[in-house]
Amino acid sequence: MAFSSTKSLLTPSSFTSSSSSLRSSSSPFLHTKTITSSSKPISPKPFISHSLSINNVITKPIFESPSGQKAKNPNLQESKPTILVSEKLGDAGLQLLRSFGNIECCYDLSKEDLCKKIETCDALIVRSGTKVSREVFEAAKGRLKVVGRAGVGIDNVDLGAATEFGCLVVNAPTANTIAAAEHAIALLTAMARNVAQADASMKAGQWKRNKYIGVSLVGKTVAVMGFGKVGSEVARRAKGLGMHVIAHDPYAPVDRARALAVDLVSFEQAISTADFISLHMPLTPTTLNLFNDDTFAKMKTGVRIINVARGGVIDEDALLRALDSGKVAQAALDVFAQEPPPKESKLLQQENVIVTPHLGASTKEAQEGVAIEIAEAVKGALQGELSATAVNAPMVPQAVLSELAPYVLLAEKLGRLAVQLVGGGKGIKSVKVVYESARDPDDFDTRLLRAMVTKGIIEPISNSFINLVNADIIAKQKGLRIREERVYVDTSPDFPVHSIQVQIFNVDSKFASAVSEDGHITIEGRVKYGIPHLTQVGPYAVDVSLEGNLILCRQVDQPGMIGQVGNILGDHNVNVSFMSVGRTVRRNQAIMAIGVDEVPNVEALKKIGDVSAIEEFVFLKL
Numbered sequence: 001m002a003f004s005s006t007k008s009l010l011t012p013s014s015f016t017s018s019s020s021s022l023r024s025s026s027s028p029f030l031h032t033k034t035i036t037s038s039s040k041p042i043s044p045k046p047f048i049s050h051s052l053s054i055n056n057v058i059t060k061p062i063f064e065s066p067s068g069q070k071a072k073n074p075n076l077q078e079s080k081p082t083i084l085v086s087e088k089l090g091d092a093g094l095q096l097l098r099s100f101g102n103i104e105c106c107y108d109l110s111k112e113d114l115c116k117k118i119e120t121c122d123a124l125i126v127r128s129g130t131k132v133s134r135e136v137f138e139a140a141k142g143r144l145k146v147v148g149r150a151g152v153g154i155d156n157v158d159l160g161a162a163t164e165f166g167c168l169v170v171n172a173p174t175a176n177t178i179a180a181a182e183h184a185i186a187l188l189t190a191m192a193r194n195v196a197q198a199d200a201s202m203k204a205g206q207w208k209r210n211k212y213i214g215v216s217l218v219g220k221t222v223a224v225m226g227f228g229k230v231g232s233e234v235a236r237r238a239k240g241l242g243m244h245v246i247a248h249d250p251y252a253p254v255d256r257a258r259a260l261a262v263d264l265v266s267f268e269q270a271i272s273t274a275d276f277i278s279l280h281m282p283l284t285p286t287t288l289n290l291f292n293d294d295t296f297a298k299m300k301t302g303v304r305i306i307n308v309a310r311g312g313v314i315d316e317d318a319l320l321r322a323l324d325s326g327k328v329a330q331a332a333l334d335v336f337a338q339e340p341p342p343k344e345s346k347l348l349q350q351e352n353v354i355v356t357p358h359l360g361a362s363t364k365e366a367q368e369g370v371a372i373e374i375a376e377a378v379k380g381a382l383q384g385e386l387s388a389t390a391v392n393a394p395m396v397p398q399a400v401l402s403e404l405a406p407y408v409l410l411a412e413k414l415g416r417l418a419v420q421l422v423g424g425g426k427g428i429k430s431v432k433v434v435y436e437s438a439r440d441p442d443d444f445d446t447r448l449l450r451a452m453v454t455k456g457i458i459e460p461i462s463n464s465f466i467n468l469v470n471a472d473i474i475a476k477q478k479g480l481r482i483r484e485e486r487v488y489v490d491t492s493p494d495f496p497v498h499s500i501q502v503q504i505f506n507v508d509s510k511f512a513s514a515v516s517e518d519g520h521i522t523i524e525g526r527v528k529y530g531i532p533h534l535t536q537v538g539p540y541a542v543d544v545s546l547e548g549n550l551i552l553c554r555q556v557d558q559p560g561m562i563g564q565v566g567n568i569l570g571d572h573n574v575n576v577s578f579m580s581v582g583r584t585v586r587r588n589q590a591i592m593a594i595g596v597d598e599v600p601n602v603e604a605l606k607k608i609g610d611v612s613a614i615e616e617f618v619f620l621k622l
């Protein structure tokens with residue numbers, strides 16, 4: 001192939017060692033000078049189906065911390081993840097866990113012991129009795145990848161800390177719903193008929209028929225506070241008892257209420273008209289002490305309260321006052337602000353209060369179900385799948401994941417390439433990701449793709465370990481603003497994405513040709529034949545498969561350039577996998593994108609830089 005060279009347009013910049021890792025050499029090889037050549041068409045490739053492993057998305061090698069730390073217990077098999085089970089879990093779940101992990105069941109661990117143990121664990125399974133605080137995540141030193149909550153309420157897990165540490169939290173949200181609803185109904189009926197008190201009295205040798213006259217339920221109004229899974233099941237059952245059911249839930253769909261013929265009402269209306277109030281909302285900063293002196297004051301005198309949700313939603317001192325004053329006639333409590341409550345707790349001594357030790361989920365059926373549900377979720381997460389019950393990460397159905405798999409790779413590679421094109425010391429603050437798609441925006445969830453662009457941008461230039469869980473928060477911590485834009489294109493909606501463009505604003509580029517006319521670094525890619533391709537660099541259209549590594553050269557558009565560079569690479573035993581040339585104007589300037597299987601050494605790169613028609617070039621690791 002003929003070579004021709006032209007005047008260098010840019011000053012050569014320094015090389016860095018080709019063997020240095022991307023993480024340590026965020027500055028990719030860059031040189032200025034050069035050329036041209038004729039383009040070589042990309043041969044079509046068979047469609048390659050990707051099954052997306054969350055090794056790409058959620059975790060790194062699943063049993064390793066970012067630093068590659070392995071299990072410390074020499075008796076355990078290194079290849080299996082270590083799963084700490086800190087509270088009693090049903091046998092079926094344990095069996096399932098044992099089939100793929102080393103299981104350590106350690107109950108009643110002190111906070112200190114949990115912090116000591118956690119360093120050697122890949123996953124932790126808890127119920128409501130284990131506080132998974134920030135200290136636990138800190139003590140895990142990055143190894144803990146999943147916390148599985150064998151139940152619904154995740155108020156005992158510091159979700160903020162979990163997210164920051166990139167630890168996925170999954171729960172088992174459905175298996176104990178019926179058990180909790182049945183327990184609420186059991187407490188409601190037992191309270192109305194003084195079953196617990198009468199039982200205790202008889203066992204104490206008494207026969208007091210008049211003292212334990214109860215109240216009827218039929219025709220009474222019960223307010224279900226929190227119309228989610230448990231609340232709806234309670235409503236259904238209360239209807240069966242002939243009660244008038246109203247519900248309050250700011251987020252509940254009207255359809256669900258309509259289907260059960262339940263009136264959704266305001267908070268005030270619910271508490272002021274109900275004879276019975278049954279609590280079924282989560283404990284959150286908003287619901288903490290929601291039932292307090294003020295709210296009790298608004299209730300009907302003689303109201304009866306059931307709490308199978310969380311102790312913290314009731315101000316217990318205020319409840320005591322309301323019980324003493326007669327405002328609240330009775331309370332039935334399964335949950336307490338502190339569990340177990342202190343022995344001297346006055347609530348436990350009230351004749352008009354019945355209590356159970358957090359038994360809502362405690363049926364054989366529910367516990368087996370919860371154990372299996374959480375074991376499967378933890379197993380899936382450790383094996384790299386996105387969980388359908390993820391609490392601190394987008395829940396992405398498997399079908400969507402499979403469809404997005406090649407685009408996820410594309411997104412990460414584009415992020416990784418774009419950041420390597422940044423030069424100067426300004427730091428990256430503003431990034432825009434533009435998705436071209438024929439899909440309706442409602443049918444196109446970009447969170448996974450955005451997380452992967454973020455991962456691609458941040459990981460090469462920091463020690464942060466990015467996954468879908470912490471991508472947004474780490475970006476924020478680093479002052480990186482990632483905007484997204486969806487552009488409708490009239491292509492086939494069978495494919496979720498037509499192209500992804502990554503733009504980096506307000507930075508200099510090591511490769512001036514990557515800067516668009518608008519002044520920001522711009523690269524664009526598409527998935528072709530199931531494989532991510534780079535299709536645009538700055539204003540230049542290229543077409544190169546994003547596999548291996550990449551050399552981008554800007555040269556004078558003239559014959560022979562491909563051969564010249566190809567020969568240099570060949571002389572250094574570097575195999576060219578793909579090549580594409582793009583230009584804006586014929587015989588003016590062109591960009592050559594060369595995919596290489598091996599990393600060229602410093603000498604090879606220097607020789608490329610010395611080709612007189614090459615104006616600038618950059619070596620990029622994918």
Ligand SMILES: NC(=O)c1ccc[n+]([C@@H]2O[C@H](COP(=O)([O-])OP(=O)(O)OC[C@H]3O[C@@H](n4cnc5c(N)ncnc54)[C@H](O)[C@@H]3O)[C@@H](O)[C@H]2O)c1
Binds near residue numbers: 180231286310
């Ligand atoms: N005692 C037990 O053993 C036991 C067993 C299962 C569940 N629970 C608890 O019951 C609660 C409900 O569980 P679930 O499975 O139905 O959860 P869920 O998420 O299906 O339902 C909770 C509902 O509460 C609503 N909500 C949130 N904030 C609210 C507010 N301020 N006012 C009114 N409603 C609000 C939500 O919109 C949601 O519909 C949770 O706190 C859970 O931990 C306890």
Ligand SMILES: O=C(O)[C@H](O)COP(=O)(O)O
Binds near residue numbers: 127150176
């Ligand atoms: O939120 C829940 O699922 C229930 O409160 C059950 O908690 P437990 O697993 O501690 O019984």
